[in-house]
Amino acid sequence: MRSPSRTTVPAAVFTAAVDALLILVFAAIGRDAHARGDVITGVFATAWPFLAGAAIAWLAVRAWRAPLALWPAGVAVWIGAVAGGMLLRAITGQSVVLPFVIVALISLAVFLLGYRGIIALGRRFRRSRPRA
Structure with missing residues (x-):
């Protein structure tokens, strides 16, 4: 029997993939809002x-141990994505302006914490339901 604080490898891989996909969606929405061309390579750029910031956070908190937990995994991945992302953008000469930082903080919180919160609520609801 596995510990409730530990998860399976497929769950960790799935969660990491969802995090990456949501970060790509965030970038795609931003590029679309600013009418930037070069869709595929532009989104990755x-x-x-x-x-990279999210990956560093995954490693720093060993998020694979409980990847769907809001704390510490979700919060670390969210802050890591934003802080690491902005730092790397600044180092590579990309723009880092306060409105963009605020939008990134809010958008990535909704994305990276939102689905974890929904899953946590679903699990809590399932556990609290009386069994027939």
Whole structure:
């Protein structure tokens, strides 16, 4: 029997893939909002700093141990994606302006914490239902 704080490898891989996909969606929405061309490579060019920041956060908190947990995994991945992303953008000469930081904080919180919160609520609801 496995510990409730530990998860299976497929769950960790799935969660990491969802995080990456949502960061790509964030980048795609931003590029579309600013009418930037070069859709495929442009999205990756925008997303890579945030993906790298999220990956570093995954490693730092060993998020694979409980990848769907809001704390610490979800919060670390969210803050890592934003802080790491902005730092890498600044280092590589990309723009880092306060409105963009605020939008990234809010958008990535909704994306990276939102689905984890929904899953946590679903699990809590399932556990609290009386069994027939």
